Amino acid sequence: MTDTTTAPTATEEPVIHVLWINAGLSCDGDSVALTAATQPTIEEIALSALPGLPKIAVHWPLIDYECGPVQGADTFIEWFFKGERGEIDPFVLVVEGSIPNESIKKEGYWCGFGDDPATGQPITTSEWLDRLAPKALAVVAIGTCATYGGIHAMSGNPTGAMGVPDYLGWDWKSKAGIPIVNVPGCPIKPDNFAETLVYLLHQAAGSAPMIPLDEQLRPAWLFGATVHEGCDRAGYYEQGQFADAYDSPQCLVRLGCWGPVVKCNVPKRGWMDGLGGCPNVGGICIGCTMPGFPDKFMPFMDQPPGATVSTNASGIYGVLIRRLRSITVDTLDKEPRWRHTGQKLTTGYRKPW
Numbered sequence: 001m002t003d004t005t006t007a008p009t010a011t012e013e014p015v016i017h018v019l020w021i022n023a024g025l026s027c028d029g030d031s032v033a034l035t036a037a038t039q040p041t042i043e044e045i046a047l048s049a050l051p052g053l054p055k056i057a058v059h060w061p062l063i064d065y066e067c068g069p070v071q072g073a074d075t076f077i078e079w080f081f082k083g084e085r086g087e088i089d090p091f092v093l094v095v096e097g098s099i100p101n102e103s104i105k106k107e108g109y110w111c112g113f114g115d116d117p118a119t120g121q122p123i124t125t126s127e128w129l130d131r132l133a134p135k136a137l138a139v140v141a142i143g144t145c146a147t148y149g150g151i152h153a154m155s156g157n158p159t160g161a162m163g164v165p166d167y168l169g170w171d172w173k174s175k176a177g178i179p180i181v182n183v184p185g186c187p188i189k190p191d192n193f194a195e196t197l198v199y200l201l202h203q204a205a206g207s208a209p210m211i212p213l214d215e216q217l218r219p220a221w222l223f224g225a226t227v228h229e230g231c232d233r234a235g236y237y238e239q240g241q242f243a244d245a246y247d248s249p250q251c252l253v254r255l256g257c258w259g260p261v262v263k264c265n266v267p268k269r270g271w272m273d274g275l276g277g278c279p280n281v282g283g284i285c286i287g288c289t290m291p292g293f294p295d296k297f298m299p300f301m302d303q304p305p306g307a308t309v310s311t312n313a314s315g316i317y318g319v320l321i322r323r324l325r326s327i328t329v330d331t332l333d334k335e336p337r338w339r340h341t342g343q344k345l346t347t348g349y350r351k352p353w
């Protein structure tokens, strides 16, 4: 994305590099989703337009125009070799896609990223993690595949796919003492990742304290509340009004929504620019940000266990509360008696016709 080359000398402008590997097992959906970020936009990050940050050099396959041969003048992959050799520092390593276990295959490789000039053979994704993680200022896993394994790590899969913390170890820390940062979602909510990346860039620039993470290594301020707590339909749940078809505005829990027990801010902040957010717009929450996804949430369209008890309780309470509220609403929906209401005008105003 930029022709910025190696680590700066004392007189040169400092540069923070972002090395992005999207060669894990994935659909690249997180890369695509990130193009919709607005707070900030990817353009603002990639063009170093953010106040308080030094120049940022983003090496991301989705937007990079460098595509020359290995060891050529405009080769994209060369940045990753520079990172390995310690020639660019600091850099944030972004990993997209789950990491297959290369030690359990009989032959070949599960997935890789570029070729090794020494052997002409593909460099596997896990080998890139071995090479780059020790040199990175921070390692960020983007999307549920890279964080917890996701779809590829379902029970019975042949690849042994896993998330970055399962590969490097949950207590792994970068050379700067930063734990792995997980930003889950299938795909991510774009602003969740853009915001996290910018936080880490500020940390790299020395202008932010240690990033606060929860036990599953998610940014604590983004994943502290449940879908249910931010859902537009939560009022219907509380009043015991449940949809039995998708064309209803009421709560979707009986159609399979897992929102009450899933940590995700998408209904609160929308998918893009405040718009959308699964249950807000009629989609059940299937728990795509959670470490237990997808196995623990399947079959997706069934009512979650426990929902029968809570919806029955809410149904009984809801009938009573709706009746009481309708009386109150009727009262509040009228002006007080002491105002000039009614047909008879008491103001002196005379109608002209």
Ligand code: SF4
Pocket: 227, 228, 229, 231, 232, 233, 234, 235, 237, 250, 251, 252, 253, 257, 258, 259, 260, 279, 285
């Ligand atoms: S649709 Fe889901 S998240 Fe929204 S109120 Fe119902 S159960 Fe909660």
Ligand code: SF4
Pocket: 185, 186, 227, 262, 263, 264, 265, 266, 267, 277, 278, 279, 284, 285, 286, 287, 288, 289, 290
């Ligand atoms: S609301 Fe549920 S399904 Fe939608 S993004 Fe969040 S966790 Fe995933």
